[in-house]
Amino acid sequence: MPTFDDYEFDSGDHVEVDWRDGEGPLETVVETVTGITESSGEVIVSVEADEDQYPDDSIYGGTHDCAPAWVTPR
Secondary structure (H helix, E strand, C coil): CCCHHHCCCCCCCEEEEECCCCCCCCCEEEEEEEEEEEECCEEEEEEEECHHHCCCCCCCCCEEEECHHHEEEC
16 A cells, blocks of 8 residues: 655645646646555555636546656645
């Protein structure tokens, strides 16, 4: 089970996520780290997007799952 000890960010930290490899209209997303887990041997970081980044009628927003390498502390 992965822990935050292996990374430069922790639960609750405000981070920037490089979202060029993700699905959505933005290349980077400012978010808050909400968790870390493992699936099929891969570490997954869960982050909650700041509300003001997407248009009101957007299907995007909320919680995103991403690779730790996409996450940069702010």
